[in-house]
Amino acid sequence: MQLRSxxxxxxxxxxxxxxxxxxTVSAASSLTDAFRAVGTAYExxxxxxxxxxxxxxxxxxxxxxxxxxPADVFASADQTAMDKAVAAGAIDVATRRxxxxxxxxxxxxxxxxxxxxxxxxxxxxxVKRVAYGDPASVPVGRYTQAALQQQGLWEAVxxxxxxxxxxxxxxxxxxxxxxxxxxxxxTDATVMKDRVNVVATVPTPRPIRYPIAVVAGTAHAADAAxxxxxxxxxxxxxxxxxxxxxxx
Amino acid sequence: xxxxxIPLALSLKVALWxxxxxxxxxxxxxxxxxxxxxxxxxxxxxxxTLPLVLPPTVLGYYLLxxxxxxGRVGAWLHELGVDLVFxxxxxxxxxxxVAFPLVHKAARAAFEAVDPQLESAARVLGLREAAxxxxxxLPLAARGITAGVLLAFARALGEFGATLMIAGNLPxxxxxxxxxxxxxxQAGDDRSAALMVAVTSVTCVAVLLLAGRLAPDPVRxxxx
Numbered sequence: 230m231q232l233r234s235x236x237x238x239x240x241x242x243x244x245x246x247x248x249x250x251x252x253t254v255s256a257a258s259s260l261t262d263a264f265r266a267v268g269t270a271y272e273x274x275x276x277x278x279x280x281x282x283x284x285x286x287x288x289x290x291x292x293x294x295x296x297x298x299p300a301d302v303f304a305s306a307d308q309t310a311m312d313k314a315v316a317a318g319a320i321d322v323a324t325r326r327x328x329x330x331x332x333x334x335x336x337x338x339x340x341x342x343x344x345x346x347x348x349x350x351x352x353x354x355x356v357k358r359v360a361y362g363d364p365a366s367v368p369v370g371r372y373t374q375a376a377l378q379q380q381g382l383w384e385a386v387x388x389x390x391x392x393x394x395x396x397x398x399x400x401x402x403x404x405x406x407x408x409x410x411x412x413x414x415x416t417d418a419t420v421m422k423d424r425v426n427v428v429a430t431v432p433t434p435r436p437i438r439y440p441i442a443v444v445a446g447t448a449h450a451a452d453a454a455x456x457x458x459x460x461x462x463x464x465x466x467x468x469x470x471x472x473x474x475x476x477x
Numbered sequence: 478x479x480x481x482x483i484p485l486a487l488s489l490k491v492a493l494w495x496x497x498x499x500x501x502x503x504x505x506x507x508x509x510x511x512x513x514x515x516x517x518x519x520x521x522x523x524x525x526t527l528p529l530v531l532p533p534t535v536l537g538y539y540l541l542x543x544x545x546x547x548g549r550v551g552a553w554l555h556e557l558g559v560d561l562v563f564x565x566x567x568x569x570x571x572x573x574x575v576a577f578p579l580v581h582k583a584a585r586a587a588f589e590a591v592d593p594q595l596e597s598a599a600r601v602l603g604l605r606e607a608a609x610x611x612x613x614x615l616p617l618a619a620r621g622i623t624a625g626v627l628l629a630f631a632r633a634l635g636e637f638g639a640t641l642m643i644a645g646n647l648p649x650x651x652x653x654x655x656x657x658x659x660x661x662x663q664a665g666d667d668r669s670a671a672l673m674v675a676v677t678s679v680t681c682v683a684v685l686l687l688a689g690r691l692a693p694d695p696v697r698x699x700x701x
Contacts (some may be wrong), residue, residue: 289663313665358563363646365664391563392646394663406546407562
């Protein structure tokens with residue numbers, strides 16, 4: 230009898246299906262911590278709304294939305310992913326705004342055995358592996374590729390490349406010391422500052438700007454627009470700034 | 478088309494190595510356990526079966542923590558100049574681990590089904606223990622072992638979670654078919670994904686048909 234009630238409890242407990250007041254925000258991996266804080270702040274000013282955060286590489290989120298995933302807001306880490314969303318008819322173009330900017334940095338493990346002080350040092354034979362996001366689906370990988378191509382280093386570095394599924398995986402590989410160096414956003418490096426060292430800020434041909442938009446055809450359009458406005462408000466900016474994001 | 482063959486060749490290489498290792502390891506351990514009389518036997522058996530029920534990500538995490546450059550075993554191997562993370566050998570270890578219980582379970586059941594009287598008769602006729610194993614026990618258990626080995630090959634071929642964690646996603650080096658499909662889907666490259674999915678499906682059907690041909694009754698009965 231006890232076993233049966235335990236089983237019933239297991240089947241019924243835990244988070245249920247999305248309810249009407251759930252606002253699903255699909256945000257780039259680099260926004261993980263900042264948007265968690267933004268979501269909490271939004272919930273306190275908008276009681277009754279529950280912000281559900283869905284984080285992954287921007288292109289993965291875009292694919293989900295384009296294939297009909299019930300997201301309400303899309304925040305990506307570069308314009309390419311948002312442009313793809315526009316092309317796929319996945320977002321309401323009129324709601325597209327840039328809300329933050331970031332910097333690309335080169336990081337190494339804290340107790341690195343190989344000295345890397347600049348991107349040019351990645352050419353050394355002692356540097357065996359360099360982590361960055363897969364340029365085909367991860368914005369930080371696209372920024373990395375463009376920056377290294379500009380410096381004439383892409384051929385040399387990509388031969389040592391370990392492709393990560395999102396920016397936080399690159400960060401994790403460097404923090405564990407499995408790679409000799411990696412490219413992440415400045416805000417990501419801060420998350421693990423006790424395990425990785427930032428050795429250089431890498432100039433990118435295009436500035437790193439984060440766009441946000443309301444998903445086309447969402448049932449929560451008003452709430453989604455209100456969330457997007459909150460992200461761009463003074464309060465939203467302050468929270469983003471506390472995680473190292475700069476104004477767009 | 479060429480893009481699909483490199484991951485396929487790598488997947489086959491990894492799966493064949495993992496199967497070969499499991500054939501030796503799984504049969505040896507299964508034979509040992511089937512003859513071992515101890516209360517600890519069930520515990521050992523449970524631990525060896527764990528890879529079958531644990532999520533591959535859990536196994537991948539264990540492997541990464543153990544074999545990574547800062548892991549207990551990994552740091553020692555690194556001193557010797559051996560790095561397993563982000564190498565195809567790392568993928569072989571992941572595939573071997575997840576497929577091991579399939580060989581082990583099948584082989585143990587097969588050894589336990591061997592009539593002990595036949596082995597005793599061989600001993601009475603003057604055969605040494607090694608000869609009893611290779612000329613009596615092993616041939617009698619061969620059918621069951623073959624079934625397990627074929628399933629292990631299929632499992633190793635499709636391994637994804639633990640492989641991605643320890644071997645990473647290095648095109649041409651550790652990007653197996655499953656990982657390549659995942660990457661193509663994430664990048665929105667449906668054409669490549671569809672091609673590789675088709676290649677995988679055809680390969681698996683071919684393996685099953687081959688299994689049906691090679692393996693006697695026990696596997697044949699598993700065919701639809």
